[in-house]
Amino acid sequence: MNITLSLVSHTNAGKTTLARTLLGRDIGEVRDEAHVTLEAERHTMVEAPQGERLELWDTPGFGDSVRLAKRLERAGNPIGWFLTEVWDRFRDRAFWSSQRAVRNIVDEADVVLYLVNASEAPQDAGYLEAELRVMALIGKPVIVLLNQLGPPASPQEEAAEVERWRGALHASPCVRAVLALDAFARCWVQEGRLLDAVASALPADRQAAMQHLHGAWRERGRATWHASMAVLAQRLCRAALDREALPPADWTGRLSELGAALGLRRDGPVTPRERAMQTLAERLDADIRQSTDRLIALHGLGGHASEIVLQRLAEHYAVEEPVSEGKAALWGGVVSGALAGLKADIASGGLTMGGGLLAGGVIGALTAAGAARGVNLLRGVEVATIAWDEAVLDDLARSALLGYLAVAHYGRGRGDWTPSEHPPFWRDAVAEVVAPRRAALQDIWARRDRPDLEAALQAWLVDASAALLKRLYPAAHI
Amino acid sequence: MPCLPESDARDVLLVRAFESPFEAPWSDADAAWASREAQRLEGEGALPERFLARRARLAVERLADRGIATGSPISFAWRWLAVPGAFALGVFSDSVAATERINILAPPLLGLLVWNLLVYAALALAALKRSAAEPGPLRGWLVGWARRATHAAGRSPPLARFAADWARVSQPLLGARIAVVLHVCAAALALGALASLYARGLVFEYRAGWDSTFLSPSAVQRILELVLGPASQWSGMPLPDAHELARLRFSHGGGENAARWIHLHAITLAAVVLLPRLVLAATAAWRARRLAAGLPLPLDDAYFRRLLQARSGQAVAVQVLPYSYHPGPELRPGLRAALERRLGSVVRLDIAEPVALGDEDGLRLDGIAGSIPVALFSLTATPERENHGAFVRALAALRRGLVVLVDESGFRRRFDGGELAERLAQRRSAWQRMLQDEGQTAEFVDLARP
Numbered sequence: 001m002n003i004t005l006s007l008v009s010h011t012n013a014g015k016t017t018l019a020r021t022l023l024g025r026d027i028g029e030v031r032d033e034a035h036v037t038l039e040a041e042r043h044t045m046v047e048a049p050q051g052e053r054l055e056l057w058d059t060p061g062f063g064d065s066v067r068l069a070k071r072l073e074r075a076g077n078p079i080g081w082f083l084t085e086v087w088d089r090f091r092d093r094a095f096w097s098s099q100r101a102v103r104n105i106v107d108e109a110d111v112v113l114y115l116v117n118a119s120e121a122p123q124d125a126g127y128l129e130a131e132l133r134v135m136a137l138i139g140k141p142v143i144v145l146l147n148q149l150g151p152p153a154s155p156q157e158e159a160a161e162v163e164r165w166r167g168a169l170h171a172s173p174c175v176r177a178v179l180a181l182d183a184f185a186r187c188w189v190q191e192g193r194l195l196d197a198v199a200s201a202l203p204a205d206r207q208a209a210m211q212h213l214h215g216a217w218r219e220r221g222r223a224t225w226h227a228s229m230a231v232l233a234q235r236l237c238r239a240a241l242d243r244e245a246l247p248p249a250d251w252t253g254r255l256s257e258l259g260a261a262l263g264l265r266r267d268g269p270v271t272p273r274e275r276a277m278q279t280l281a282e283r284l285d286a287d288i289r290q291s292t293d294r295l296i297a298l299h300g301l302g303g304h305a306s307e308i309v310l311q312r313l314a315e316h317y318a319v320e321e322p323v324s325e326g327k328a329a330l331w332g333g334v335v336s337g338a339l340a341g342l343k344a345d346i347a348s349g350g351l352t353m354g355g356g357l358l359a360g361g362v363i364g365a366l367t368a369a370g371a372a373r374g375v376n377l378l379r380g381v382e383v384a385t386i387a388w389d390e391a392v393l394d395d396l397a398r399s400a401l402l403g404y405l406a407v408a409h410y411g412r413g414r415g416d417w418t419p420s421e422h423p424p425f426w427r428d429a430v431a432e433v434v435a436p437r438r439a440a441l442q443d444i445w446a447r448r449d450r451p452d453l454e455a456a457l458q459a460w461l462v463d464a465s466a467a468l469l470k471r472l473y474p475a476a477h478i
Numbered sequence: 479m480p481c482l483p484e485s486d487a488r489d490v491l492l493v494r495a496f497e498s499p500f501e502a503p504w505s506d507a508d509a510a511w512a513s514r515e516a517q518r519l520e521g522e523g524a525l526p527e528r529f530l531a532r533r534a535r536l537a538v539e540r541l542a543d544r545g546i547a548t549g550s551p552i553s554f555a556w557r558w559l560a561v562p563g564a565f566a567l568g569v570f571s572d573s574v575a576a577t578e579r580i581n582i583l584a585p586p587l588l589g590l591l592v593w594n595l596l597v598y599a600a601l602a603l604a605a606l607k608r609s610a611a612e613p614g615p616l617r618g619w620l621v622g623w624a625r626r627a628t629h630a631a632g633r634s635p636p637l638a639r640f641a642a643d644w645a646r647v648s649q650p651l652l653g654a655r656i657a658v659v660l661h662v663c664a665a666a667l668a669l670g671a672l673a674s675l676y677a678r679g680l681v682f683e684y685r686a687g688w689d690s691t692f693l694s695p696s697a698v699q700r701i702l703e704l705v706l707g708p709a710s711q712w713s714g715m716p717l718p719d720a721h722e723l724a725r726l727r728f729s730h731g732g733g734e735n736a737a738r739w740i741h742l743h744a745i746t747l748a749a750v751v752l753l754p755r756l757v758l759a760a761t762a763a764w765r766a767r768r769l770a771a772g773l774p775l776p777l778d779d780a781y782f783r784r785l786l787q788a789r790s791g792q793a794v795a796v797q798v799l800p801y802s803y804h805p806g807p808e809l810r811p812g813l814r815a816a817l818e819r820r821l822g823s824v825v826r827l828d829i830a831e832p833v834a835l836g837d838e839d840g841l842r843l844d845g846i847a848g849s850i851p852v853a854l855f856s857l858t859a860t861p862e863r864e865n866h867g868a869f870v871r872a873l874a875a876l877r878r879g880l881v882v883l884v885d886e887s888g889f890r891r892r893f894d895g896g897e898l899a900e901r902l903a904q905r906r907s908a909w910q911r912m913l914q915d916e917g918q919t920a921e922f923v924d925l926a927r928p
Contacts, residue, residue, distance in 0.1 A: 011860060011862065012860035013860075032860070032901070032904040032905055032908055033860070034860050034862045034863075034908075063862060063864060064836075064864035064865060065835070065836075066834075066835050066836025066837075067836055070836070094863075094864045117858065117859075117860075119858040119888060119889060119892040119893070120856065120858045120859060120888070121804065121888070123804050124802055124803045124804055124856060124859070125802075126802035126834050126835025126836065126865075127835055130835075130836070148892065149892070150891075150892040150893050
């Protein structure tokens, strides 16, 4: 048994864009113009293991709807008459296109998904009433989807928007539900709510099939989610274990550190310590890019993470931490400082006692912020190594969650993935979700040499991201 | 329709192109200055035409100071080359067939006569069918060519707009000037042919005769009477009878001395081609002169009405008709500011009830007569020919000088962020395309930011 959804709307509300997003593949043609889609096209959204299929029809848009509704109501057997009429495809494109949409609903639909352009106020959408009248004449259940909402909004704002439309639509008997589902920025958990609404609009004999389909759909979404968390766990694990050796401090190195400390420096990293930090940072940079690319691919999107991803990361730190201290933390809270410098000096007998002390003292004072945070200057037998500080790793975990939201909300209809501005309430939601789980995370960092580090991180991420999605979409089942 | 001298009309249109909407380097401050200055120089009671011309001259000087070169859009120097050219063509066409023999049936002469008579008939017919200002095919082609040349001259949007306006307004003038050249050329061509005959007749002896496979002497006599009869009567030079014509066959002898035939031909050409063409040229020249001295400008359009209203210190009345759009009261200051910027004057705002989608069919305008109609759309809507286009069409049919505003505030609010610029550009171009088909241009405004 197949269940069929017809995606209809006034022209250019973004049906094809939403269909691409729901299907996870590029279908049809997308252009900001009226009457771009001219033929109804069927696509399979999901197939249940029991053999049922959920099908989605992308239809041409309604055009010139007010005249259409008037004409239909004037005629005796309106819909039948409208469908037997042969409209001239080229002479009256709007009517021809409307006829195609109506035919599709009459012939195919179990449930009609009616998309509206929510960037317009309901009272400015003059076609709304007329199109609902046409659909009421057909008599199939209708679920209204609010599209073109813009960037993701907080649950309260979204609920207000839905309420506004519900108010405008309450008089239409065929409307069963109103949901926010932006083709550009929606999340898989919202699609689950859409399927819930479809199920409740179906007759009893179709419920079993719908249940199977919903199950299959949910499994698919969950699989992607878990795979994403695994990718992010790997990223965090690698960053936690990354080490970079500091070359043994020699003369010239110490001198350049002194110079750098006194403000006599060229651009770029000059001291061995700075060079080591840069190497570490470059590896992290490459890793973030790579794992973001995998996340993008997992979500059925094209495109690659770009410079902007890292820039966003840097901005994130700048916002989260006071600048000077934040930078010290980002760079790993490296301490070479007074003691290390002094000891080397004496051993090599290079610098005079006074000079060595001066250099060590200045550098030590400069890195005091890092030192105060109890950093990871890890001593091997021969050489000192530096690694990322826990504060940096905490931030990496937070930005991993933000990055996941950015990819998971990106609609396929939008084309290749490009990073966009995070809505500010995401950052708050992440902070609120991470705060009660901070101790667990600290515990993981404290024992980073344990063999199940990656598994522990993945478990933490799954728990945190589930709470995050729940917070953003309170009505969703995850 | 008020008339302005050619150069003033050009200036007025040029300034209009920079003022609706305002384009750098011209600003509303400059516009206000020009109005004030013109008012001061011309005095309170000056005729509107004089005020507009003075204002435009001042503005053009200021524009020239800012590097806007407006020179003559099309050079007309070529016309005086065409006349000697036509004369030379006449001379040449005769000497090509230079066998010192004149065919008294004279096929080239017949051709010339027939061609000119056809042209007169066509001109007479055209004059009956439409106003003389509208050019026939040849002149129409030349006018079109001159227009395209003018278009190519305007590169920036205001200059392109000016070129298009000027081409439209100056078309009758351009047509008359081209007509002068064409008539004089036709006369010169005939004169050239005759001059060649006489000049060569001085040093060679032309022999006149005829020959035909099909025509009998009596038929030839009838033809000659038709073609040269009038010339023969006026000059008193008799035409030969059939008997004499039989003798003049080249196959029966060498013909006769051609002097009388040359005279007869010359008289006929003068009567049928030279004189009428010169009279027509003079008429066209007179019309061109009159147009150059006073070119009719459609001064009742919204722009001029607004300038003149502003001059008299009145606010310009505008009636805003939102279409399937309910702009909130918070957008009113933005709307007023946008309209005052666009119209360069204080406005008296009347916002009508929004017109619902599909209601454009029975559209009526209840606003104050003479107010400027403004169609207001929201950019969040997808422009549709069947609805938005029909509304603009209906409104433009009801009243002239329609202004079309598209409010971006809702769209900007909704899509603020990384992709705004791209989406904005796409949506704007969809609106522009649709409005272009209706012969309108949209002004995109953000009413939330007055």
